[in-house]
Amino acid sequence: MTKYDEAFKRRAVREYLDGGRGSRHVSQKYGVGCTVLRRWVNAYREHGDAGLRKKHETYSAEFKMSVLQHMWHHELSYQRTCAVFDLREGNSVSRWERQYHEGGFEALKPRRKGRPPKMSQPKQPPQPTTPGDERAREDLLKEIEYLRAEVAYLKKLDELLRAKEQTAPKKKRKR
Numbered sequence: 109m110t111k112y113d114e115a116f117k118r119r120a121v122r123e124y125l126d127g128g129r130g131s132r133h134v135s136q137k138y139g140v141g142c143t144v145l146r147r148w149v150n151a152y153r154e155h156g157d158a159g160l161r162k163k164h165e166t167y168s169a170e171f172k173m174s175v176l177q178h179m180w181h182h183e184l185s186y187q188r189t190c191a192v193f194d195l196r197e198g199n200s201v202s203r204w205e206r207q208y209h210e211g212g213f214e215a216l217k218p219r220r221k222g223r224p225p226k227m228s229q230p231k232q233p234p235q236p237t238t239p240g241d242e243r244a245r246e247d248l249l250k251e252i253e254y255l256r257a258e259v260a261y262l263k264k265l266d267e268l269l270r271a272k273e274q275t276a277p278k279k280k281r282k283r
Contacts, residue, residue: 112140117160120145121152143187147198150191159194169216172204179205 116138124134124145135145151159167175179189179201186201195201207215 114160117148121148124149147187154191155194166218172216176205176208
């Protein structure tokens with residue numbers, strides 16, 4: 109919901125343009141800020157009644173870049189640039205300029221709003237074995253068999269050494 113409707117804006121702008129009153133007096137009478145009133149007046153002067161209507165748009169990165177280049181080339185203020193391009197949000201041009209200086213052209217591209225969707229891992233069906241896979245499996249099975257035999261051999265050797273130590277006669281020491 110917008111804070112000010114179109115008729116309210118039109119009354120304030122017309123009073124400012126018709127009367128000899130300044131922006132401070134009109135803004136105090138209607139309870140709006142001076143800069144807001146000046147933005148309405150500039151939009152009205154550039155685009156007429158259409159400049160006071162609600163407008164919700166998403167702008168492409170190319171459009172944002174062209175707005176910035178026009179502003180830099182003609183040395184316009186943010187407020188004047190908003191009026192020329194009929195941008196309703198007063199701080200959009202300054203935000204675009206800051207984003208451009210911080211991240212280049214890529215930073216001007218519109219981003220999706222809200223939380224990013226959770227990505228679930230797609231379930232992959234079991235892949236059929238190929239002859240190359242079958243060969244690698246056979247090699248692995250042979251290696252496992254060899255390693256098991258090696259471990260069994262080393263265990264048997266350790267067992268024999270312990271048995272030999274137990275049966276060997278103990279030598280007596282001379283005093």
